[in-house]
Amino acid sequence: MAIELTMPRLSDTMESGTIIKWNVKEGDAVSAGDVVADVETDKATMEMQVYDDGTVSRIVVPEGKTVAVGTLIAVIDDGEESAAAPAAPAATSTAAASTASAPPPAAPAPAASVSRGAAIDAGPRMRVSPVARRLADEHRIDLASIEGSGPAGRIVKQDVLGAIENRTAAAAPPTRIETAVALPVPAARAGIAASTTALSAAGRPGSEVALSGMRQTIARRLVESKNTIPHYQVTVRIDMDPVLALRKDLNAQLATQGVKLSVNDFIVRGCAVAMAEHPFMNASWAGDRILLHGAVNIGVAVALSAERGGGLVVPTIRDADRKSLRWISEETRELAEKARTKGLSAEEMSDSTFTISNLGMFGVEHFTAVINPPNSAILACGAALEQPVVRNGVLAVGHEMQATLSLDHRVIDGAMGAAWLGTLKDLLEHPATLLV
């Protein structure tokens, strides 16, 4: 009996998935629990298991292909009844199998159902070439809004490409803004742009990079964040000498136990502990109300190497306010390592209530970060730089770190953010408090 494998919904926001790798080929035997494929979702590359024993009779979606949730990707034959009905009509046998034993297919992705619905509603059957339909799905173009140029009004690839181009042009009004400001400025800009173009034309050729699922998600979520959240920033300088001294002592004393605390571990712990006095910092805007979260789950931004396609993931340290420094350190290291090698599961990246982005290891002094929805705040940490500092009215040499909060003004007002930063500064400048 044929069991249909469909693209699973591996995260709440997943609408489509890419088969990165098949671990089986047609004809291979599989057992329940076997990992048959690596699937890239909008968040991560995840392992896909099978729930039945059988033989892979067909692989429908090849490696590298992206399909909507619920799409048939492979067929497994469980060996039952196959002798009884060897040549049964495929449609009836697979339909029966999918209702009988395959997991119910997830609801179709909203974008896809919108365009299909539109196609049905458009009176006489809408004619669309397959690749035009696929492109429209991928770019969320409503087919009903396109006039087909093919025979009998068929919408073809060129029509969808035109619609994508028009939308891009419509969504980018920079030329109007430039003409609106004083004349010399756009002229100068135009000059720069022209000379840059000339340079690149003469030098290195440009190229296109296909968007990975992760890159699409980063783009979508951060544009959404910047477009909907009224961001503002608050910065403090934190004396890091106490943390650096304590870290040195602890790492020396606990070296034999494999403990190697990073400065970031102290910051994670500090942020988590600071939440106790400032519940609005650990909150989400929910449209008609504000959600104050009970758990303190700290997201830690991890950059991925260019060899793995680059990008950024945010693993979550759950209940960081209730975990020791050592625990936080080990968990962060394990999650970062997994992110860079195997990829994280959706669960490992979900439910954060606050996020930290640390570019200190690159020597960055100061930067601002974009809030990671549905968080209401993100902390951007620079390096603990050795520099002239004033201590008790005397000029000395010390290590200071600039920490910049980006805040959602709908949830957190300036004074609230400043107060939280004061608490964090106090904790990090007296780090023994982080040990208890």
Next chain:
Amino acid sequence: MSATAVREIEFRDALREAMSEEMRRDPKVFLLGEEVAEYDGAYKVSKGMLAEFGPRRIIDTPISENGFAGLGIGAAMMGLRPIVEFMSWSFSLVAADQILNNAPKMLYMSGGQFGCPIVFRGNDGAGGQLGSTHSWCVESLYANVPGLKMAIPSNPYDAKGLLKTAIRDADPVFFLESERMLSMKGEVPEEEYLIPFGQAAIRRTGEDCTIVSFGRPVHFAMEAAETLAAEDGIECEVIDGRTIRPLDLDTIVASVRKTNRCVVVDQSWSFASVGSEVAAQISEHCFDDLDNHVHRVHADDVPAPYASNLEQEMLPNPRKIRSAVLSACYRA
């Protein structure tokens, strides 16, 4: 390939070199057919081979295709490696029972006891005012049969490399040459090489439309592609299948996924043909990548005319191919 200047030889010389090299290499290889020995071959393909290999290995046969094809099959079953030359594949029709009913099925019918490592080769296709009965393109008719392989080179280099592979193959190979191409010259290196079956060659790269073809029409496809690039701004990717069985579907599919459009050029008739098979495979494997149905250019569905102008019009030609590409790209 070595860095030395590559020599140019004719298609017929390339075929002869392939046979002669394999006969020197393997004493079990021999050639039989009408006029292959004393007359040096009806088309001079086997010129000089009688002198080198003698009458035991270069064998003139009576005009009896059914007889000598069967003789070859018997020899192959007993372990020899015959090359059977049909002066024209049109004449192979009288040997249909041997070449279709015996050779490709022998391994299966004998339960694996007898293989049939034989090469049938000769001129295929119209184009020389030979009339309906002598202008057969047999690829679609014969490719339908399981158990055989089919190679159809489009140039001297491929002719030699594919024929050497054919002679060493354990299965019956139908090797389709073209009388119209025997004098074509092309670069063929001195040193030995073989071309594996099932590996198509991309003759030209392009982004807008894939043209899949086999044998002589590959040249028409190339000509059409150059016109399309110059006159219409359409860049075609031209794929030379080189073998029909096995078919290099991977190369075809990868190209169509890129271009989203495809024209198949097959010099045989369209109904139940190599062209319809390729179109069906593309529909199956590239459905969501297609911007239009697969267009096909075939010989017209009539017996080959004798009149030269009608014959040229009946066959696939660059004008028909260009027109099909324009239609596939919605530019017609």
